[in-house]
Amino acid sequence: MARETLRIEAEALAHLRDQLDASFIAAVQAILVARGRVIVMGMGKSGHVGRKIAATLASTGTPAFFVHPGEAAHGDLGMVTEADVVLALSNSGESDEINAILPAMRRLGIVLIGMTSRAESTLARHADVVLLTHITQEACPLNLAPTASTTAQIALGDALAVALLDARGFREHDFARSHPGGALGRKLLMHVRDLMRTGEALPCITPDTGFLDMMHVMSGKGLGFAVVLQDQRPAGIFTDGDLRRLIETGADLRALRAGEVMNPHPKLIRADALAVDAAEMMEQHRITSVLAVDAEGRLAGALNTNDLMRAKVI
Structure with a gap:
């Protein structure tokens, strides 16, 4: 079962690699020209992945933080400004908490990047840029628990962070400044x-x-x-x-x-x-x-x- 899980997830990443297209470039460019920060949102397992993506972006030269979409609907949306870019994660693209705040974000004129597996979903229809994470099956034998889908999300988030890192000319000394407590920070x-x-x-x-x-x-x-x-x-x-x-x-x-x-x-x-x-x-x-x-x-x-x-x- 362990080997089968790794096989399924590896195939999901290979498929994700092959389906990268101009939308990924558009997402990178949207973040590069933004005057504000990247606000990452997601519910459930996508939320856990979103927190990791926000942390990776922030530590590699792209200011970012995570906002819980449920809390956003009750005041935390005030953290988001029109200068920001929102990266919303939802495998189905039908997360009620995210969809509930889509109209408010559109009124603010915020650039929205949707990361979802369904191009016809509500999130994809409202997004300015859609990053598809479609997979053929979950590693879960019941095909229910988010496994290969969350692996695809986190890998695509890493790809986004690394592409931005390279585009910004981010180097070791920049990394050290955001990691002053780590070994590299001490050295540099x-x-x-x-x-x-x-x-x-x-x-x-x-x-x-x-x-x-x-x-x-x-x-x-x-x-x-x-x-x-x-x-x-x-x-x-x-x-x-x-x-x-x-x-x-x-x-x-x-x-x-x-x-x-x-x-x-x-x-x-x-x-x-x-x-x-x-x-x-x-x-x-x-x-x-x-x-x-x-x-x-x-x-x-x-x-x-x-x-x-x-x-x-x-």
């Missing part, structure tokens, strides 16, 4: 300046700082390094790893100064760079920290892998 919206340590949290010293004072600063700030500044710009860095390697040489550490032991080529990144770029730099050079600088090359902050992990960038 989080900047170094949002995560970096600044001010008193930075272990800053000068080239003349004595070795013991440098160790005191490093221990106090707890970042595992000290940054050597000259004219507010990073002149070098001294890390825990540098300390271990220096001890192995047997040098008299107390006689040394920061400028003598620092690495004069610290890894720098702009504070306005993406945090994911900082993560890639650390991975490439096998380091755990980078220094952030402003447009003039002055130290702005510092960032380490712990900061990136807490922000879930890595």
Whole structure:
């Protein structure tokens, strides 16, 4: 039964693909030129599908929301303006709740896109554009429960959203703006300046700082390094790893100064760079920290892998 269900629904989608015509293009164009939003409506299972379609449209660059047609008849139609496009879903095209508000929508001059399986239905006759989702049978063995028909609706809704996405030139950074809480949003919206340590949290010293004072600063700030500044710009860095390697040489550490032991080529990144770029730099050079600088090359902050992990960038 499971395989038969999937076969029937797959065939329904193949049929839907083959019957796409100029009406689909007209629907895309109507939404593209609309000054308002896409208002999606549907009852029962079509309503559940409609909510998903509205959410997909909204997250891919087409402002949209769902309005329950039953509530629309009792005041919620006030949410709809003449600048909007209504996408009404009804498999039969005879949903009483939708048909009851069709005259009101026509008086407002709203562009109506009907998604239905019946070209002769009431919804299709009133719609400016008709998207047909005709199927030969439901996957339900009784041919009653909406199964293949709702699959066709949701797939056509996805096709509409993707076509609009492409027509608008919608890209990853646009997607990230509507998904700030997701992994992609964090990667594409989080900047170094949002995560970096600044001010008193930075272990800053000068080239003349004595070795013991440098160790005191490093221990106090707890970042595992000290940054050597000259004219507010990073002149070098001294890390825990540098300390271990220096001890192995047997040098008299107390006689040394920061400028003598620092690495004069610290890894720098702009504070306005993406945090994911900082993560890639650390991975490439096998380091755990980078220094952030402003447009003039002055130290702005510092960032380490712990900061990136807490922000879930890595």
